[in-house]
Amino acid sequence: MTKRAYNFNAGPAALPLEVLRQAQEEFVDFQGIGMSIMEISHRSKQYEQVNDEAQALIKELLGIKSGYEVLFLQGGASTQFAMIPMNFQKPGQAAGYVLTGSWADKAIKEAQGIGETYVAASGQASGFRRIPDLGEIEVRPDAAYVHITSNETIAGSQYAAYPDTGSVPLIGDLSSDILCRPVDVSKFALIYAGAQKNLGPSGVTVSIIRDDLLQNEAKHLPTMLRYGTHSKSKSLYNTPPVYSVYIMNLVLKWIKGNGGLEAMERINRDKTKLIYDAIDGSGGFYQGLVEADSRSLMNITFAIGSEELEKKFIQESEQQGFVGLKGHRDVGHMRASTYNAVPYESCKALAEFMNDFRQRNG
Numbered sequence: 001m002t003k004r005a006y007n008f009n010a011g012p013a014a015l016p017l018e019v020l021r022q023a024q025e026e027f028v029d030f031q032g033i034g035m036s037i038m039e040i041s042h043r044s045k046q047y048e049q050v051n052d053e054a055q056a057l058i059k060e061l062l063g064i065k066s067g068y069e070v071l072f073l074q075g076g077a078s079t080q081f082a083m084i085p086m087n088f089q090k091p092g093q094a095a096g097y098v099l100t101g102s103w104a105d106k107a108i109k110e111a112q113g114i115g116e117t118y119v120a121a122s123g124q125a126s127g128f129r130r131i132p133d134l135g136e137i138e139v140r141p142d143a144a145y146v147h148i149t150s151n152e153t154i155a156g157s158q159y160a161a162y163p164d165t166g167s168v169p170l171i172g173d174l175s176s177d178i179l180c181r182p183v184d185v186s187k188f189a190l191i192y193a194g195a196q197k198n199l200g201p202s203g204v205t206v207s208i209i210r211d212d213l214l215q216n217e218a219k220h221l222p223t224m225l226r227y228g229t230h231s232k233s234k235s236l237y238n239t240p241p242v243y244s245v246y247i248m249n250l251v252l253k254w255i256k257g258n259g260g261l262e263a264m265e266r267i268n269r270d271k272t273k274l275i276y277d278a279i280d281g282s283g284g285f286y287q288g289l290v291e292a293d294s295r296s297l298m299n300i301t302f303a304i305g306s307e308e309l310e311k312k313f314i315q316e317s318e319q320q321g322f323v324g325l326k327g328h329r330d331v332g333h334m335r336a337s338t339y340n341a342v343p344y345e346s347c348k349a350l351a352e353f354m355n356d357f358r359q360r361n362g
């Protein structure tokens, strides 16, 4: 038996062991064709099946019956930051951005170089300790769209519910929390997510786009940067990242086989409760960096009173097989990323380690 680490990496992140095992089994001979999936045409019937099935599974898991297309793109979520204003903003039209932390900030900065933007709400004054109340979000009736970051991977905050933007398209960056819980997709005109947190390996970015947005997108853009190009070709306009899509397909089947998004949410709540309880029950030894109603199911951020103890915590955790607990360099402190593929047992072990560390150092 291989010994697996307690992997709390923020991204790329843990993948389900069952998925890795199946990929290993099929690595040199995919479905008896005598070649790996990486060595055949992306227009072969074997690959087309992998591609189509992954798109269908995303729709099925999210309960999408019609009206949306699932696209597999490249360039990461960071390229979506640019493609969105390029495709959907008309001259003179402003786009609203809700500022919740580093990733929202990156999205708005990219958009500022392309068109007019406004800050629809901001958590900056609270040091990004909370997601703004939905009522605080300014939806200008003539806005091109309103953009939100569903889960701030670095700050450790997450929307508990999504705003209602009426006829103004709502666009969501769900890179770090897609498929962690059921989502009412009908609230959104576009959802996008880089795969490497909750969907699979890096290299593929999922975009779920409402049909009407495809109708009125801007012309005069490079072919690869038009959503229409990819929707017309079922995401096979050019060579896709075949191995990333293949692994994502297996991850999607794993989610389905484990009960779908309701089950994912239940398990994620159980997992994170173990760790949030260790913080809340520590008598102030551990301090959560986000207010309770904005806490994330995917990235748990916390501090310890002194820098010295934090260093010791990281060191000892590494000795005991925990990986990835050091906070992002922008925020510091600690972060435990508890994506779908992180087992309950890893979270239980972390909570136990935290309690033990507190008893020895508190």
Ligand SMILES: *Cc1c(COP(=O)(O)O)cnc(C)c1O
Binding pocket: 011, 075, 076, 077, 078, 079, 103, 149, 151, 152, 153, 173, 174, 175, 176, 194, 195, 197
């Ligand atoms: C990781 C992340 C991104 C950036 O994704 P890339 O695929 O590396 O470009 C964007 N938004 C959020 C919320 C993320 O967590």
